[in-house]
Amino acid sequence: MAQTKVIERKPLSLSERTYLPQIVSGLKTTISHMFKSPVTLQYPEERPPIPEGYRGVPTLVKDPNGREKCVSCQLCEFVCPPRAIRITPGEIAEGSENEHVEKGPEEFEINMLRCIYCGLCQEVCPEEAIFLQDIYSMSGYTREEMVNDKEKLYELGGTLPDEHFKWDKKKAAEEAAAAGGGH
Amino acid sequence: MEITTILLKILFAILMIVVVMTLAGYSVLIERKVSSWVQGRVGPNRTTVPLIGGIPILGPFLTRLGIFQPLADGLKFLFKEEITPGHVNKLYYFLAPVIALVPALTTMVVIPFGQYTDPGSGETNALMLAPLDIGVLFILAISSLGVYGVVLAGWSSNSKYSFLGSIRSSAQMISYELSLGLSIFPLFLWLNAPGVAGGLGLTAVVDYQQNIWFLFVQPLSALLFLVALFAETNRLPFDMAESETDLVGGFHTEYGCFKFGIFFVAEYAHIVIGSALFVLLFLGGWHFLPGVADPWPAGWIGAVLSTVWFLVKTLALILFFVIIRWTLPRFRYDQVMKLGWTVLLPLAIANLIVNAIIIAIIDTQ
Numbered sequence: 001m002a003q004t005k006v007i008e009r010k011p012l013s014l015s016e017r018t019y020l021p022q023i024v025s026g027l028k029t030t031i032s033h034m035f036k037s038p039v040t041l042q043y044p045e046e047r048p049p050i051p052e053g054y055r056g057v058p059t060l061v062k063d064p065n066g067r068e069k070c071v072s073c074q075l076c077e078f079v080c081p082p083r084a085i086r087i088t089p090g091e092i093a094e095g096s097e098n099e100h101v102e103k104g105p106e107e108f109e110i111n112m113l114r115c116i117y118c119g120l121c122q123e124v125c126p127e128e129a130i131f132l133q134d135i136y137s138m139s140g141y142t143r144e145e146m147v148n149d150k151e152k153l154y155e156l157g158g159t160l161p162d163e164h165f166k167w168d169k170k171k172a173a174e175e176a177a178a179a180g181g182g183h
Numbered sequence: 184m185e186i187t188t189i190l191l192k193i194l195f196a197i198l199m200i201v202v203v204m205t206l207a208g209y210s211v212l213i214e215r216k217v218s219s220w221v222q223g224r225v226g227p228n229r230t231t232v233p234l235i236g237g238i239p240i241l242g243p244f245l246t247r248l249g250i251f252q253p254l255a256d257g258l259k260f261l262f263k264e265e266i267t268p269g270h271v272n273k274l275y276y277f278l279a280p281v282i283a284l285v286p287a288l289t290t291m292v293v294i295p296f297g298q299y300t301d302p303g304s305g306e307t308n309a310l311m312l313a314p315l316d317i318g319v320l321f322i323l324a325i326s327s328l329g330v331y332g333v334v335l336a337g338w339s340s341n342s343k344y345s346f347l348g349s350i351r352s353s354a355q356m357i358s359y360e361l362s363l364g365l366s367i368f369p370l371f372l373w374l375n376a377p378g379v380a381g382g383l384g385l386t387a388v389v390d391y392q393q394n395i396w397f398l399f400v401q402p403l404s405a406l407l408f409l410v411a412l413f414a415e416t417n418r419l420p421f422d423m424a425e426s427e428t429d430l431v432g433g434f435h436t437e438y439g440c441f442k443f444g445i446f447f448v449a450e451y452a453h454i455v456i457g458s459a460l461f462v463l464l465f466l467g468g469w470h471f472l473p474g475v476a477d478p479w480p481a482g483w484i485g486a487v488l489s490t491v492w493f494l495v496k497t498l499a500l501i502l503f504f505v506i507i508r509w510t511l512p513r514f515r516y517d518q519v520m521k522l523g524w525t526v527l528l529p530l531a532i533a534n535l536i537v538n539a540i541i542i543a544i545i546d547t548q
Contacts, residue, residue: 026510034220034506042225 050134055119057135058110059157060150061128066159067098067167069129072105076121076130084114085121101167108150112138131157196292196312203291206497207451208253213498214505216249221509227252260444268340268437275339280438280445283332286325287452293318294459295386297469297490300481309386310486318385319371322460323364326415329453330356333434336446340437348433351423351516358523359414359421365531366407367464369538370397376542385460389468393477396467403534405465407527412461414523416453419508421519428513458500462493466500469493 015021041048050056063069072089090106092098121130135156140146148156212227219226227249236242236251245251267273295311295318315321330353337349374391375381388397398405414421425433432438435446462468469489471477479485479492514522 023507023511027506030221030506030510033223034217036223038219038225039223040225 050136054134054136055117055122055132057112057138057148057156058115058117058119058121058130058132058153059135060108060153061131061157061160062154063167064159064161065168068104068154069127069167070105070108070125071101071103071127071129072108073103073126075124075126079120079124081118081120082114082116084111084116085109086111098167105150108153110148110153112146112148113143128162131160133157192312199291199312200288203288203452203455204448206455206494206501207448208257210451210454210501210505211256211447212249212253213501214508215252217502217505218509221506230255257444260441260447263440265441266439268342270341271437272339272341275335276437277442279332279336279339280442280449281332282335283329284445284449284452286328286332287449287456289325290322290456291459293321293385294456294463295389295468296459296493297486298477298479299483299486300479302481305481309389310490311386314386315384317383319367319383319388319464322385322456323360326453326456327356327360329449332446332449336438337434340434342437344431344436345434348423348425348430348436352417352434355414355417355421355423355519355523358520359411359527362407362523362527362531363411363415365528365535366404366411368531368535369401369404370464372535372538372542373400377546385463385468388464389470392467392473393470394474396465396470396473398465399473401465401534401538403530405461407531407534408464409461410522410527412457413504413507414519416457416504417450418454418504420511420514422513423516423519454501454504455497458497458504459493461500462496466496 060068060070072087074087074089077083077085077087086107086109087105088107089103092101092104098104117132119132122132133156138146216226218224228247230249230251231242231246232251232254236246267276292312293315295309297310298307299310300307333356334349334353337345337347337352340346370388371381371383373379374387379391381387391397413419417423417425423433425435430436435443438446467473469477469479469492471479471492477489479489
């Protein structure tokens with residue numbers, strides 16, 4: 001059993017009972033705090049530093065060639081716990097430069113009213129096309145505004161400087177891999 | 184009385200009301216700024232007005248200090264929707280804020296705030312609205328009327344929080360009134376001691392402190408008066424009337440918009456007047472420093488300088504009021520009563536008796 005330590009409580013001395021020394025020491029504390037610099041962040045102008053691996057608003061990213069990475073496999077749609085993602089898969093038109101990729105999303109919607117920022121979509125994506133980045137404040141006046149469509153998602157996501165050349169033309173991909181690029 | 188004299192008096196009165204109200208408004212700002220500094224925050228720093236805010240360096244500086252914030256606060260109270268709860272007694276409900284404000288503004292009539300030395304005759308007069316002989320009695324009498332505003336507000340609101348707040352604060356104000364009055368008696372005993380030109384006017388007290396302030400002569404009186412003043416103005420260690428944590432807002436829970444604004448201003452006007460009174464009684468009024476002859480020149484420059492010096496002292500005391508608020512926790516209600524009746528009152532009486540005996544001994548020699 002743990003030892004109980006009995007603390008002896010001495011009766012207050014006269015000077016303690018007048019409260020005055022305590023008030024003076026309290027005043028010392030508050031006055032010294034008055035001259036310390038504030039810890040406030042002036043929020044809209046100053047932003048807090050976002051740590052690495054932060055799970056912000058989910059966004060779609062493009063590869064370094066500016067091509068969309070998503071191949072509309074719909075894994076994220078299936079894994080999404082609150083079912084915030086809606087994908088309408090589509091074929092990539094014949095004659096397009098990316099014809100060999102075959103599939104791409106026709107529409108890609110993430111409903112930010114439902115999203116719980118769990119990051120499962122990022123984890124499950126085989127193409128590393130969806131990322132939860134550093135955007136943390138989403139607001140809108142209507143429900144419709146809070147649904148991010150494909151255009152908005154790419155606008156938020158931008159291009160990640162990674163080295164994935166999987167969907168490059170075969171020769172270009174081999175060259176890039178030989179030069180020390182990714183897979 | 185001539186018509187011009189009356190007009191001048193009215194003008195001075197309006198000027199004084201403007202100054203006191205502005206001071207009350209800006210003590211709200213002092214409160215907000217100091218509280219934020221104590222707590223490591225920034226405080227109001229966004230409000231600005233178009234023209235002055237646009238001046239290159241000064242404008243942003245004033246904005247950061249929140250100088251325009253009281254203006255915005257006042258306007259906000261003015262333009263809010265006037266809501267009267269259905270369960271209140273309308274007459275007393277509307278009367279209460281007025282009754283709270285009037286005594287606070289009435290007491291300033293007898294408060295001297297500077298001196299004017301006539302360059303011709305060399306005669307020195309105090310600057311005040313009404314040179315009343317019984318100044319201090321007048322202040323004690325009128326300022327205790329302020330409790331009626333609180334009582335009425337609590338009772339007419341028909342709400343348990345308001346009711347509890349007003350009961351607590353009226354009990355507190357009544358019990359501290361005694362110590363407040365008794366604590367300054369020794370001052371006036373000395374003032375009217377044999378061989379001293381006495382009186383009960385506040386100018387007499389200030390004149391007496393030409394060489395040494397009462398704070399150093401009567402430290403116990405000063406302490407008792409200060410504590411009682413905190414209780415009288417419902418400031419934090421004794422803010423029974425509000426006690427936000429347990430009574431929502433205390434006696435003004437049911438008040439909103441401008442009626443609440445009046446309570447707010449009245450509270451701060453009380454603090455301003457209370458600080459001014461403490462400065463007059465214990466800090467030598469507009470006299471420069473203890474032991475140093477007044478550097479105020481004759482004529483209007485001296486009058487302005489002495490007034491400014493008086494205001495500086497008053498502001499310093501307001502600052503002290505505010506810092507104390509963010510230093511001390513609130514007393515429990517029974518502790519307040521105990522402190523008032525079993526500590527302050529006996530001490531005040533003992534102080535009075537000891538001083539009376541000393542004066543008697545001096546007198547008989």
